[in-house]
Amino acid sequence: MLSKNQIKLITSLQQKKYRKQYQLFFAEGKKVIQEFLDANYELHSLFTTTDLFLSVDTNKIHTITVGELKKISALTTPNSCLAIFKIPKEKRTTPNGLILALDDVRDPGNLGTIIRLCDWFGIETLWCSEETVDIYNPKVVQATMGSLSRVNVLYTNLEKKLSGIRVPIYGTFMDGKNIYEASLLKEGVIVMGNEANGISPSIEALVTQKIAIPRFGNLQQTESLNVATATAIILSEFKR
Amino acid sequence: MLSKNQIKLITSLQQKKYRKQYQLFFAEGKKVIQEFLDANYELHSLFTTTDLFLSVDTNKIHTITVGELKKISALTTPNSCLAIFKIPKEKRTTPNGLILALDDVRDPGNLGTIIRLCDWFGIETLWCSEETVDIYNPKVVQATMGSLSRVNVLYTNLEKKLSGIRVPIYGTFMDGKNIYEASLLKEGVIVMGNEANGISPSIEALVTQKIAIPRFGNLQQTESLNVATATAIILSEFKR
Incomplete structure (x- = not known):
């Protein structure tokens, strides 16, 4: 199930202004989401129609319908899942090379x-x-x-x-x-x-x-x- | 002015089936159109909101409104003109290099x-x-x-x-x-x-x-x- 507030939040994240305000962004598709999870990006919430994700806090997983995914996806052909992550702090490294x-x-x-x-x-x-x-x-x-x-x-x-x-x-x-x-x-x-x-x-x-x-x-x-x-x-x- | 038949023709050319049937394709924007004109592609018709094209048969030019261009354009942000060209015959050259x-x-x-x-x-x-x-x-x-x-x-x-x-x-x-x-x-x-x-x-x-x-x-x-x-x-x- 997808609440009105969730839909509002996710669609707002298509705009830079709201990404900055909430310090959140979203990614779609199992492969891309898994890359962010593997790189220890902090998961805010995950919306999925079918995919299983191992080692993700189940409280953060919301099972939704294909129709609901269509409402929140930024893709012409939506994938099977969408995840919201926290924007990490910019790393102030001393670059070389x-x-x-x-x-x-x-x-x-x-x-x-x-x-x-x-x-x-x-x-x-x-x-x-x-x-x-x-x-x-x-x-x-x-x-x-x-x-x-x-x-x-x-x-x-x-x-x-x-x-x-x-x-x-x-x-x-x-x-x-x-x-x-x-x-x-x-x-x-x-x-x-x-x-x-x-x-x-x-x-x-x-x-x-x-x-x-x-x-x-x-x-x-x-x-x-x-x-x-x-x-x-x-x-x-x-x-x- | 844009007739219903013209709209129908142009939108049909977004599909390969009709491009093949009519042996026509379209291009948008003055720069791209000019490149095809310079390369002697045979012009079928040209629809423009403002642009002037030199050395084009004026019978083939149709002045249209921005709203009309929106109806026929394949671009999210339509340019100022759209031209239909004949698909040239494939050149059977002997390739080298x-x-x-x-x-x-x-x-x-x-x-x-x-x-x-x-x-x-x-x-x-x-x-x-x-x-x-x-x-x-x-x-x-x-x-x-x-x-x-x-x-x-x-x-x-x-x-x-x-x-x-x-x-x-x-x-x-x-x-x-x-x-x-x-x-x-x-x-x-x-x-x-x-x-x-x-x-x-x-x-x-x-x-x-x-x-x-x-x-x-x-x-x-x-x-x-x-x-x-x-x-x-x-x-x-x-x-x-």
């Missing part, structure tokens, strides 16, 4: 894919400008496929953050150095820009190494690469 | 991103299994950002097609050879698999070079890469 920084990435699917890439390539720290889409946006959570629990994400004033560091700052620009020929160090920050406008001028001024992914197709016409696929190519090139 | 082959890629966004990558990396030929999502699906058309007009796409029985060739056939598998160490030739076919199931057994049997993108993150837990980002990394590695 490569750091990825996002300058106003707005698309939830792109951010989710980029977090998955960080996880794959062992990038432990992701800095996001304050205008970057919220990692607890339901579409981001689903797109990360659970890898969100393994990447430290910090929302910050990127300009201030980058002003205070001494490692190289890499950024992708049309006139940058061919990434296949540039010297790519094992320590530094890689900045990826906004979908439409790229890296903003104030951040560009802080970039110490301008790089570029060369294009091999029709030089005149080819569109720029999507920010998530560009991130894939750049991280691969740094790590290979 | 690298060919990309998709074994049942089902997500329109993934196919669109992959076509954009082909364009970027100068891959001129894309073979799609018959179960791969249709390139004229409106979501694919939009995701390609116009690059569809610069890649030759052929839907084919992939098993038959791959049985008859003599160049190396590359496929990504968990136990494949590290792509950063494998010898990657300038001629061959690269097969990418289905989102959930990877490359099917009948195609796997035809792969001559098994390759893998090594993971650098937590070896136990990291999810696999999305097929579009994996394609980005592989094409970059072949072309660098």
Whole structure:
């Protein structure tokens, strides 16, 4: 059974304002939920139509119907379960190695894919400008496929953050150095820009190494690469 | 003004069955439409709220209201124009260099991103299994950002097609050879698999070079890469 208040709470969590107010977010699907449970995220409540979850406090489990799940799901095709978790405190770690920084990435699917890439390539720290889409946006959570629990994400004033560091700052620009020929160090920050406008001028001024992914197709016409696929190519090139 | 028949035609083109029957597809947004016009796709009709298009037969242009565009658009946030084009005949070219082959890629966004990558990396030929999502699906058309007009796409029985060739056939598998160490030739076919199931057994049997993108993150837990980002990394590695 699902109460009116539960429906109200869950649907409100689709908005950043309420996620911030309640310090809660939700995830859907057994696999994704299990990843958060395994990573010791604190469970608030779990709504399921069929799935069994081991080692979860049964007081927190609510069995609901498929129709009820449809009401609370953010997915076009709802899965079989939805869980609310507490938003953990940002870890203030001292990052080492490569750091990825996002300058106003707005698309939830792109951010989710980029977090998955960080996880794959062992990038432990992701800095996001304050205008970057919220990692607890339901579409981001689903797109990360659970890898969100393994990447430290910090929302910050990127300009201030980058002003205070001494490692190289890499950024992708049309006139940058061919990434296949540039010297790519094992320590530094890689900045990826906004979908439409790229890296903003104030951040560009802080970039110490301008790089570029060369294009091999029709030089005149080819569109720029999507920010998530560009991130894939750049991280691969740094790590290979 | 938009007639009932026009609305019916356009909305029917969201379905593959009717695209096949009428041999028509549609594209939205000035930039994408202009790319198809520049590539000499035959225009059937164009519906616009504001945009001017030069060198288009004015008999084919219909000025419509924002409300009317909403009725025919496949986008959540409609652009300012929508154009119907004739589906061109598949070009039976003799491909050379690298060919990309998709074994049942089902997500329109993934196919669109992959076509954009082909364009970027100068891959001129894309073979799609018959179960791969249709390139004229409106979501694919939009995701390609116009690059569809610069890649030759052929839907084919992939098993038959791959049985008859003599160049190396590359496929990504968990136990494949590290792509950063494998010898990657300038001629061959690269097969990418289905989102959930990877490359099917009948195609796997035809792969001559098994390759893998090594993971650098937590070896136990990291999810696999999305097929579009994996394609980005592989094409970059072949072309660098």
